[in-house]
């Protein structure tokens with residue numbers, strides 16, 4: 001059964017990157033449908049695929065799943081032989097908590113530093129107190145997961161997991177805007193950036209013809 005993933009512009013769509021990167025890392029073949037966002041016909045195209053009218057969305061046979069976290073859980077359930085979550089229960093509880101925290105939070109960081117894979121790295125305005133608190137919390141969360149569960153590899157829980165997929169767009173924000181993070185967080189970010197799949201996403205985003213001014217401030 002074919003997996004078909006609906007995604008937005010690779011240059012800007014942080015939510016789309018998450019399931020895309022996870023599918024690649026799990027070595028699950030899939031077809032991608034790229035729909036450029038915020039154009040006059042975008043909504044109609046998104047709604048033709050998913051009733052939520054947003055990316056990402058995944059079609060798999062009769063199943064349609066939307067929202068990056070739901071897609072992650074669907075993949076974990078449908079492909080139990082693939083390591084979507086850490087095998088250890090304590091690590092898995094932390095991984096799920098971090099994913100939920102990322103999914104529903106860090107709004108100050110997100111709005112001050114939009115994901116933009118095309119933008120040449122350069123510092124812009126320094127973070128205000130709320131964005132600085134978001135950055136500090138993410139840095140601490142990464143160090144905590146790596147310190148407790150990361151001994152077997154370079155990722156948050158050693159081997160690549162859903163938690164890394166969820167935080168991958170933050171790696172882009174930290175690098176693009178040259179935000180100050182700890183050496184441990186920098187090393188983790190370098191491990192994500194070294195992934196061939198992550199590189200593939202970045203290159204594809206840079207090659208896209210669409211420019212969205214609201215993400216280019």
Ligand SMILES: N[C@@H](CCC(=O)N[C@@H](CS)C(=O)NCC(=O)O)C(=O)O
Pocket residue numbers: 008012013014015016037038042043046053054055056066067068069
């Ligand atoms: N929480 C959702 C967020 C989905 C979302 O807001 N996607 C944005 C782009 S990254 C979108 O589809 N925007 C297009 C629109 O609203 O028309 C998820 O994780 O999938």
